[in-house]
């Protein structure tokens with residue numbers, strides 16, 4: 001690392017702020033060329049750090065700002081009294097308590113990072129989390145500085161008729177002689193600056209209201225660009241359901257008179273929970289059946305809930321520092337997952353969440369960027385909005401819920417709010433509240449916060465016919481991760497059941513107990529090796545382990561193929577029925593990858609085909625569940641199970657297995673398709689399951705590429721009403737060389753070219769085609785008039801779709817895919833470091849590939865690290881990947 005390499009920040013160096021800010025009074029003068037920000041702060045020395053007053057300088061954060069004036073208690077400071085650095089403003093000798101006035105200028109129209117104050121579709125918008133507020137004004141930009149805000153906005157009344165900020169509207173002027181108008185917002189709740197928001201522009205809104213359980217009426221508004229009002233129904237309904245759910249399940253009520261959401265087209269992430277003024281990526285608000293898929297609808301519901309839930313878990317109680325990010329994100333993801341489970345099918349949701357965890361978090365946790373859910377250090381905090389902090393963080397909260405039970409967990413949550421409302425706290429404070437409310441000792445459990453890596457459970461079972469006992473031996477281990485060569489044993493909740501030979505659950509009594517405790521129970525695994533002995537087991541059982549995926553671990557158990565088909569058919573735990581099929585499928589497919597490598601003929605096991613046959617023809621099964629159970633493990637998941645990922649082998653073998661399944665089940669797939677294929681009126685309910693099973697059947701049939709399947713597929717593309725069905729058909733055609741493919745893509749574009757979110761689908765479908773010409777097509781799509789490199793959604797669709805969603809083409813042995821990605825990373829680095837950093841992460845797993853591919857990827861990473869003007873965001877990921 002050279003001298004100019006950005007420095008890491010460490011959790012162990014945390015110190016409370018030397019100064020506190022009680023009130024913030026902001027005035028924005030929004031302009032086309034220059035925006036002026038006047039900030040009046042009421043500051044005082046922090047008694048915790050400076051008990052005798054203020055002997056230390058005040059260092060405010062600030063980036064890319066032009067300082068216009070600076071005054072303390074009304075007196076303009078002399079140049080000798082302060083210093084401006086590239087990222088700070090230091091006031092050398094401030095009094096113990098004072099009013100600071102800072103006037104700065106900035107140019108939001110030149111801000112392509114989409115952090116701080118920026119322009120989107122001609123409007124003004126902010127994104128301050130994590131450290132964007134320092135691009136708006138000089139400030140103590142850290143979450144443990146909480147203040148009350150008053151925000152005044154002045155702007156051209158015609159160009160910016162709508163002026164929004166946090167809290168309640170307290171004043172609004174009519175247009176003056178200068179054509180400008182002014183509004184003032186006041187937020188009564190103290191908050192950290194990362195929750196500040198401002199929006200100004202031409203926006204329309206839909207309005208509704210919600211009466212809280214204590215009888216207060218809250219105005220609900222969703223602001224969108226004109227023309228999108230008709231796409232807000234689902235988001236509004238989701239918001240009201242979220243408000244009701246949080247009252248019922250957590251006893252938490254909304255606290256302001258108005259709750260506003262603004263949807264913008266240019267946004268780095270999914271959405272942001274600014275107090276009273278959530279800002280969303282349009283992708284998670286706009287939805288109509290013709291233009292959004294079922295997945296999109298579920299995404300809107302989940303993200304609206306997530307941001308709403310942050311009002312308590314994140315805003316009312318916030319993070320002391322950014323190492324504690326999982327305090328709010330893990331908890332809030334767990335809350336939105338449970339919300340979606342309560343509204344929809346619980347097992348189907350759990351399966352989807354676990355698939356996501358395995359697809360993204362497990363690889364992260366075993367690669368060069370592995371970090372605990374509470375990281376120890378970072379260079380750029382934006383790089384730590386990771387699937388580990390979010391999704392593994394949610395699993396950790398879920399385990400607490402499992403260990404304490406729903407009632408104990410609720411007691412813990414109640415105590416957490418009782419103690420910490422209005423504070424900025426730590427993950428440890430959260431765990432302590434859970435312990436103190438229930439008396440449960442979570443000291444060992446805390447290792448989930450400090451250790452990285454995915455623990456592995458090795459379980460073996462032994463039946464003793466004489467003693468009618470069944471012994472389970474459980475061993476746990478966790479592989480090393482960067483900076484953590486050795487791991488201490490975790491406290492793991494192991495939910496399990498034992499199935500008798502008829503498939504029924506056996507009552508579970510440990511030898512040390514007098515009476516059985518149910519037929520499904522949670523064991524506390526705490527040792528490196530531990531034995532659990534069950535009594536009164538009448539015959540050799542088949543264990544159903546880690547029910548509901550009770551811990552984010554990898555499980556190894558020596559099941560026979562027959563055990564797995566037995567569990568697929570009989571387990572009372574739906575998640576484990578699905579899991580057994582995935583385990584069997586993984587085993588068989590990996591065997592085929594070896595067969596292929598050894599030049600042996602490929603053949604799919606008869607038993608597996610029969611098991612799939614049973615699922616497809618089981619009328620009692622939920623359709624969505626059946627679709628998940630009939631889906632083979634993904635290429636990515638299969639790759640994770642190999643020491644060296646055989647990209648081509650996996651792709652070919654999985655394709656082969658799909659064809660073999662389709663050929664074996666062809667008639668049943670056809671009749672399933674026909675039975676479910678009616679063009680039914682759209683609804684977000686059981687119809688989602690019907691559509692997924694129907695499209696699963698169509699996918700298998702299309703793998704045969706016979707005339708009948710193609711006709712059904714083309715017919716569905718042309719006639720379907722729901723976007724889910726249109727996209728499913730288009731995605732299948734997209735992998736073929738049929739003449740109908742190009743025609744369908746062209747028609748789709750013509751139909752939807754004015755809907756940016758649908759055009760994103762068009763880009764990503766093409767980027768994910770398995771056809772050999774895909775990279776060339778992706779390159780030429782970069783020049784398509786609808787592609788904009790400054791728009792994150794477009795980048796994620798086209799570049800992300802190719803490099804992250806098309807293993808066989810991205811990892812082409814020529815290395816051309818790697819060069820393409822590195823080119824894009826370097827372009828994006830200068831425009832939007834956060835987006836560039838998300839793209840460079842796609843190289844992080846380079847060591848999992850063969851030597852030739854490793855050499856190519858390494859060369860591109862080195863090229864990136866050596867590039868001039870590298871952002872800390874990209875530098876951190878690229879350099880850590882090479883370590």
Ligand code: ARG
Pocket residue numbers: 129130268269271272273306307329382385834
């Ligand atoms: N707190 C937001 C959420 O999870 C995420 C915003 C993160 N943005 C960022 N640029 N790091 O809902």
Ligand code: ZN
Pocket residue numbers: 306310328329332
């Ligand atoms: Zn969040």
